[in-house]
Amino acid sequence: MKLNRLLNDDDAVSPVIGVILMVAITVILAAVIATFVLGLGDQVSNSSPQASFSFQWEVDTDDHGPLTVTHDGGETIQAQNLYLRGSAGDNAGGSPSPLSQSWDNYKTDVDPTSEVQAGMSVELSQIGSDGEISLVWQSSAGESSSTLKTWTGPDA
Numbered sequence: 001m002k003l004n005r006l007l008n009d010d011d012a013v014s015p016v017i018g019v020i021l022m023v024a025i026t027v028i029l030a031a032v033i034a035t036f037v038l039g040l041g042d043q044v045s046n047s048s049p050q051a052s053f054s055f056q057w058e059v060d061t062d063d064h065g066p067l068t069v070t071h072d073g074g075e076t077i078q079a080q081n082l083y084l085r086g087s088a089g090d091n092a093g094g095s096p097s098p099l100s101q102s103w104d105n106y107k108t109d110v111d112p113t114s115e116v117q118a119g120m121s122v123e124l125s126q127i128g129s130d131g132e133i134s135l136v137w138q139s140s141a142g143e144s145s146s147t148l149k150t151w152t153g154p155d156a
Contacts, residue, residue, distance in 0.1 A: 048137050048146030049075040055133070055151035063129035064089070067151065070121040079104040079114045082148075083136045089128020089153055099124070099133065129155040 051074030058065045069084065071077075082103035104114065106122040127133070131153045138145040 048144070048148070049077050051075050051077060051148060053135055053149040055149065057127060057151070057153070059129070063155065064126050067124045067127040067131070067133065068121050069124070069133075069135060069149075069151075071116050071118050073118045076115040076117045077137060078140070079107070079116050081137055081140060082116060083138055084122075084124065084133060085136055086133040087131055088124070088126065088133075089131030089155075127153070129153040 052072040054070050054072050056068045056070070058068075060066070080102050083100065084103070084106065085100045086098075088099055103116055103122055106124060107120075124133070131151075133151045134147050135149045136145055136147050
């Protein structure tokens, strides 16, 4: 028996490693192609923007006043994709006023295709101390949305 031949026989290692690598490459390619064919690639681009906003409320009379929403920094966002939703609070003993309009409806010098950038602000008039306002980003297709910032009045 030739012991030298048994110790140097490594023919089976290369084909096994080759098959494993080919299977791994095939699985990875199939996963990438399936992601785009099934439309999952579009959802990645519809992720909510990374932006910072702040609220400043000033009391005028009867626990009401203007609420200023300011874009402090981060990504620019289409004005038509930003919505102010919630309740303006109790208006002089009446029922709470609901809010659900886009950023461009509150700003007269902004059209829907404008971008909201750092430093830009919008003012909501007559917000009560029991108001609750959410700044919501919604994708153009309306498939996904994300609350970017929430303000709650001191009496809410």
